[in-house]
Every structure is written in C-alpha cells, then in structure tokens.
Amino acid sequence: MDAQPRISSVNCSVSRALAVVGERWTLLIVREAFDGVRRFADFRARLGIASNLLAARLDTLVDTGVMRRVPYREPGGRQRFEYELTPRGADLRPVLVALLQWGDKYLADPEGPSVIVRHRAGPGETACEEPVRVVLECAAGHSALPPDSLRRAPGPGAHLIEP
Amino acid sequence: MDAQPRISSVNCSVSRALAVVGERWTLLIVREAFDGVRRFADFRARLGIASNLLAARLDTLVDTGVMRRVPYREPGGRQRFEYELTPRGADLRPVLVALLQWGDKYLADPEGPSVIVRHRAGPGETACEEPVRVVLECAAGHSALPPDSLRRAPGPGAHLIEP
C-alpha cells in the first residue's frame, strides 16, 4: 500500500487543464482577452474583479504561458504593459465556446444570448457569417453530436465518457 | 451614473455557466460521472476531495439540474442514493473534451494522454473506434479549426472571440 496514493483520476489532462485555468476568474479573464481586452484597468472594469486578484491571475496566466505581457507606449505616456493571449491561450477557444453554448442552452438570459460567435474567413478560407458552434467529431469525420454514444478507450488509465 | 453598475461582460452565458460548474472540483466530479462513477465513496476515493465539500458540490449539482439522485439497494443492504448525470449534465461533454484536448496538447503527462475518447455507434450510426475531438464549425458547415478567425457578432452586448 502506498503511503501517498496519488489519486488516480486526478492525474489526467482535464485536471491538469483545470489546475491552470480552473481558478475563479481565470476563464473569464481569458474570455475578455478573446474579446480584445488587453489592459489591466479594462479587465478590472469589465469583470469587477479586485485589483490584487487580477494581478495575481494575470501573473499565473503569464507564468503558465496562456498570456504574454507586451510593452506599449501611448503618445505622451510612459511605457506600460498589456496582456495578450499566446497561441496556447488562443487554443482555449473551444473551451470557451463549449461553455458558452451550454450556458446559452440551459441558463439563457431572458433577452437571449448576448454573445454570438461568427465564422470569419481565415487566409484561403470561405468567408461566411454563420454562428459557430462546437461539435464532437471522430477522426473518421463522423459528427458525434452531444447526445451520442462514446466509449472509453481500452487500455490502462483510460477514463471518461461512458454512455 | 448607476449605483450598482452591473458589470457588463460578466452577464454572459460563459459566466453563467461558470457560476454553475466553475467552482473548484465541480468539473472533476462531472468528469468522474462521465467515467461511470455514481457513488459518494467512489467520487471521494478517486478525487481525494473532502467529504463535506463533495456533499456540498453534489447538492449544488443536483440543485442546478446537472446531476440527479437515484435510489438504489444492493442485495442485503439498505436503500441508498447514487448520483447520475441528467441530460443537462451530459451536455457538458464538449466542455470536458475541450479541456481534455487542451490539456493533452499543452500539459501532457510524460506517459502520453491517459484518456482517449472514442467514437461509438449510436442508434442508426456508423460505428467506428476513432478518437473523438472537439472542433468549432459554423452553421454552414465550414470547419473552423482553432487557429482560425472568428469575429464577434454585431449588435449590443456582443462579445468574445476577436482574432
């Protein structure tokens, strides 16, 4: 028997991801960043978060490589820093969109969804203005919509998603 | 000037979703539930969570309709309760898969992903064993893979996802 059993399931990518972005406020800060917010005071005003907590969260986001401090200087101002998502942070988009979609479905504001994400043409892509949603699909290209069946992978340490 | 300014961005589906599933442990409990865990003691053993917190979290998950208490009775045992996901809880799967995918990409365990989600045939579907991933796609069917461009919707209160 192990003295420190190293709880099985906690050691998986979901919990590692949540260790980075699962703290109170963290995903909201990332959401604001997706929305174009870059400056300390703007995060603060839009989220209503305490300044010491915001400073702490931004520090850990920078430490974990989700955001990056970039210097800027406004005309007639001194040099300051703002915060932007790194590619690693940008890859959190599906997480936010999935949460958004779930929230819209089950916790909708009486006035309807206030946030709509739309498709915009990337380089060499077809532009369209359709709303974007998150779907599960398998590598063979079958769309596996949420109320579907999935099964856990065989092998040791396999977890998650039992119908 | 409003005495209680009602911070703009906080009132969106992402924050409403996080208010329900954004507390410490909550998504891990849901993940265990996807993995087939149903009983108090099993959640406790697998997560290493304190029993009072687990009780509190399960209560709020039941209150918010993500999970459901179902009675059961083992042969030669008394009636007890276990916890299962409701359809609303099952719809959180894309959130978990998105987190899993992000964690696998950036915080991988040296031994590789311990969790692989595979496609299983639903009723009237083609079965295959391919790994499942989460993708963003627009209503017109264009696959909008994470490093793409999206734009915020026009109109008041629109947020999120500025390239």
Added chain:
DNA sequence: CCGGCTGAGTTGAGAAAATAAACCCAGGAG
C-alpha cells in the same frame, strides 16, 4: 519644481471557502 492626475499595481484587514479530521447514524451481519 510643485502638486495633481493616471495606469498599474501593493498592502492589509475582514469575510468566505477549502481542507482535515473527528464524529454520527441507520441498518444489516455476526
């Protein structure tokens, strides 16, 4: 060159939440 202003934080006190560990309680088994 003095005082005020601004953005970006620190510091510190008090409230709320998490952790840890002991305890309880209903029923079945021995």
Added chain:
DNA sequence: CTCCTGGGTTTATTTTCTCAACTCAGCCGG
C-alpha cells in the same frame, strides 16, 4: 448487543477572496 459500512455532519484550521486604502513612476499644467 456490538461491530461494520456507506454516506454523510461538525468543528477547527488554513487558504482564498473581497474591499478599501495606499504606493509608485512618470507626464502635465502652472
């Protein structure tokens, strides 16, 4: 009876959050 087990409470301690006040560096106007 007494013990055991699953599913929790209670209580104490530690950590986090919140709120409010304060600092600090530099530009600006007088």
